[in-house]
Amino acid sequence: MTEPQASAVDLFPDAPDLARRVAFILEIDKLKQVLRRTLLLDASRVENDAEHSWHMATMALVLHPYAEPGTDLLTVLKMLLVHDIVEIDAGDTYVYDAAASQTQAEREERAAERLFGLLPEPHAHDLRExxxxxxxxxxxxxxxxxxxxxxxxxxxxxxxxGRVWRQNAVAAADVRRAMAIIGDSSPRLATLAEDMISDAERRGLLR
Amino acid sequence: MTEPQASAVDLFPDAPDLARRVAFILEIDKLKQVLRRTLLLDASRVENDAEHSWHMATMALVLHPYAEPGTDLLTVLKMLLVHDIVEIDAGDTYVYDAAASQTQAEREERAAERLFGLLPEPHAHDLRExxxxxxxxxxxxxxxxxxxxxxxxxxxxxxxxGRVWRQNAVAAADVRRAMAIIGDSSPRLATLAEDMISDAERRGLLR
Ligand SMILES: [Ca+2]
Structure with a gap:
């Protein structure tokens, strides 16, 4: 293939609002390269934040009947779609990594300022909120x-x-502590979580 | 690491509804392995359907002001989150591959039956619709x-x-035809598409 000419075109001469929205869309492509600890279910590789965010949003769609009555699904989907975007700048913090968790809030706050700030107002403010x-x-x-x-x-x-748990010698007590917040939204999903933790403990997947 | 014991636990003895929802959630993890033709913006690899679905849903969130007045965002997000799931069974069909496009509808209809059918009713029916x-x-x-x-x-x-266009010798006329439907929802986004196509044509990225 021959090398293409560079573009000299301004696509948005009269549309700064659209220009900013498209700049945000292009920037967040980087979320596809932020790797997590979690494995795909066939254990072939770890997942990235973008596909993880899709999986969570689709889970919310499907598990919504188990949420607190009155939980607004649109707001939940917005949250799950955008909440990991800060990790483009701040990186993924493993929930069982205590040292990284200490600086996480400040790193993510700065990232939220920059990344959502690519959008025009009031949308930048909305997504930051x-x-x-x-x-x-x-x-x-x-x-x-x-x-x-x-x-x-x-x-x-x-x-x-429990491959990642075993590699990191994760304790059942730490998983229980991390999972406790599930019950604040959904008693049935909390029971499911506890049943998985107990079974994993019994089988030696957690220490 | 020692090999873990197999589980003999039934997590859902009294909850067939939740069991089916979780089975669906586990099954759709496979969407992370359905590869598309589209490259990430740094051209390091092609993207997969799961991260693509996340990117589109987040784009919809951000470009919603450019949709037809009255467009319901929640419905749009549901569509974009679930519409590629059929490709777990039917595979990705490149929009400029005419032969594959002919059998696409039937393959995807069968896939929709099986995959959304993992869910309990009426949710299976809802998502199929x-x-x-x-x-x-x-x-x-x-x-x-x-x-x-x-x-x-x-x-x-x-x-x-235009690397993928150039590799496949895609014609500007075919891209214009594929993009024509954008204008049915959003004149401004249709203009953006046409401006990119014209510029790509001028630079020799499209034939
Ligand atoms: Ca996170």
Missing amino acids: VWRAFERRDTREARFARAIDRLQPLLHSYHTE | VWRAFERRDTREARFARAIDRLQPLLHSYHTE
Whole structure:
């Protein structure tokens, strides 16, 4: 193939609002390269934040009947779609890594400023608030989104014979502590989580 | 690491509804392994359907002000989150591959039966209807979702110097034909698409 000519075109001469939205869309492509600890279910590779975010949003769609009554699904989906975007700058923090967790909040706050700030107002502010609500966990929607965010890696670890848990010598007590927030949104999903943890403990997948 | 004991536990003795929802959630993990033609923006690899679905849903969130007035965002997000799931069974069909496109509808209809059928009713029916509406393009929500579904790979091809277009000797006329439906939802996004196509043509990225 011959090398193409460079573009000299301004696609948005009269549309700064659209230009900013497209810049955001192009920037967040990088989320596909932020790797997590969680394995795909066939254990062939770890997953990335973009496909993880899709999986969680689709889980929320399907598990919504188990959320607190009145939980607004649109708000939950927005949260789950955007909440990991800060990891483009701040990186993924493993939930059982205490040292990294200490600096996580500050790193992610700076990332939220920059990344959502690519968007025009009031959309930048809106998405930053959606992200902060997720972190604060003070609405039904945030409690459900956070429950899904905990349940997804638990399902994956449980169904891949606890490989990542065993590699990191994770303790059942630490998983129980991390999963406790599920019950604030959904007693039935909390029971499911506890049943998986107990079974994993019995089988030696957790220490 | 020692090999773990197999599980003999039934996690859902009294919850067939939840069992089916979790079976669906585990099955759709496979979407992370369905590869597309589209490159990531840094051209390091092709993207998969799961991260693509996340990118489109987040695009819809951000470009919603450019959709037809009254377009319901929640319905659009559901469509974009679930519409590619059929490709777990039916595979990805490249939009400029005429032969594969002929058998696509039938392969995808069978896939929709099986995959959404993992869910309990009425949810299985609901998601199958959401998927069919996307295919039929007869609602505002479907027109916007389909516009996003066309715009996302166009943005990627344009911003990776048309590498996939050049490898497949794609014609500008074919891209224009594929992109025409964008205008049914959003005149401004249709203009953006045409500006990118014209520029790509001028630079020799499209034949
Ligand atoms: Ca996270």
